Amino acid sequence: MILGLFTAVFGSPRVALERLVVVLMLAMTEDQVLLIEAAREFAESELLACDRAWDEDESSMVEVLPQLAEMGFLNLCISEEYGGLGCTYRTYARILHEISRYSPSTAVSLSVHNMVGMVVRDFALEQKKNEWLSQWGTPESFAAFALTEAGAGSDPGASKTTARKVEGGYRVNGEKMWITNGMHARWFVTLARTDQPGQKSGLSALLVDGNETGIGRDKILGKMGIRGSETAVIHYDDVFVPDDHLLGNEGEGMKACLSALDGGRIGIASQASGIAQACLDEMAAYAKQREQFDQPIANFQAIQEMIADSFTELSAARALIQSAADLMDSGDLEPAASAKAKLFASEAANRIAYRAVQIHGGSGYVKECRVEQLARDVRVTTIYEGTSEIQRVIIARDLLRGH
C-alpha cells in the first residue's frame, strides 16, 4: 500500500522503491524515540544540577561518565556489531540536543568522544577496530581530538607536532592546545607531521594512547562557558605510537580529521540548538510569570516578537541539523551541509541567548539565573570545530564550485 502511494507520487515504481528504502532507513525505530526521551529525562534529573555546580567551581563532567556509559551514551553511533547502540545520526543529533538543553558541557564532551569513535570506525585498521570499539562505551576509553596548536587553529595544515618514524612505530613530539576531554581522555586522535627528511609526506592521524610515557596534560582554567567540559594543553614528549595506530594512510591525516569534523559539526550544531531550546524554555516561563504594568510581560508585543523570532530560528536550525544528519545517514554528507547547520545553529543560538537575557531584565544578569550561564556557554559554539568564518568559506566554496 505504501509502495503504491509512493508510485503515485513519484511516477516510476523504481524511483518509488528507492525513496521508500531511504524513508524506512531514516525512520526512527520506537527504541530510538524512547532513547531520546530517556536522554531528556536523564539530563534534566541528573545533569542539570551537576552542570550548574561545574560552572561554579570548574570541576569536570567526568564524574558522570559512569552514568553516561550505563545509558549507552558513550557509544551511540558505534554499530551493534561492536556493542554500540547503532543509532542513526538523526537520533544521535536529537540526543545531543536534549542533553545540551540541560548540560551543554556534557553535550560537547560526548560529541567529541563519539566523533573520535567514528574516526576509529572509518580509518582504523580492521584488526584494531574490534579491540578499540568494543571498549568504546566504557569511561576508560574516553577520547579526545587533538588537532589545534597554538600556531595552528583555523589552519591545521600549519601543525608543527611531529611523528618521527622509528622501528615499529612513531615518536611523537609537540603540543596540542584547547583539547576537549584532554585531562582524562585515554585516546587522542593526533594530527602530526610525518614528513621525512628530503620528502614531503605531509600530516598523518595517529591514535595516541594517553597512558603512554611522555604525555603531559595541563588544564586550561578560566573559560567563559562550558566550564564543566575539560579543555587542556597536551604535551607529547617522545611518545611512542605503534604502526598499527595509524588512522588511514600515512600523509592522509587531514582527510581523516576533516571528515571527522564534517560529522562533528552536526554534534556542535545540536549542542547549540539544545542551548537555544533551554533559553526558549526559560524565556517563555519567565515572560508568563513576570508582571509589569499590572500584567505579564508576555502580553507585550515586543516580548512576543523576541519569543517568536527565537522559536522560528530554533526551528530553522533544527531543520538544517536534521537535513545534515539525514545526509550523513544516507552516506551523502557534503562538508557544506554540516557547515550550514553549524553556522546557522550556533549564530542563532547566540542571538536567542541574548534575547533570553533581555527578557529576564536585571534578573538575567546574575549567576543565580540560568540564562546568565547559557549566554556564556553558547558563545564558544561559533568558535570550535571551525569558526563561523571558516564555515562560510566551506559553504561559499561549495556554491562557487557549482557555478
Ligand SMILES: Cc1cc2nc3c(=O)[nH]c(=O)nc-3n(C[C@H](O)[C@H](O)[C@H](O)COP(=O)(O)OP(=O)(O)OC[C@H]3O[C@@H](n4cnc5c(N)ncnc54)[C@H](O)[C@@H]3O)c2cc1C
Ligand atoms: C573551549 C574550546 C574547546 C576546544 N576543543 C578543541 C578540541 O577538542 N580539539 C581541537 O583540536 N581544537 C579544539 N578547540 C580549538 C578550536 O577549534 C579553535 O579555537 C578554532 O578552530 C579557531 O582557532 P584559533 O582559536 O587559533 O583562532 P584563529 O584561527 O587564530 O582565528 C582568529 C580569527 O581569525 C579568523 N580567521 C582565521 N582564518 C580565517 C580565514 N581564512 N578567513 C576568515 N577568517 C579567518 C577566525 O574566524 C577568527 O575570527 C577548542 C577551542 C575552545 C575555545
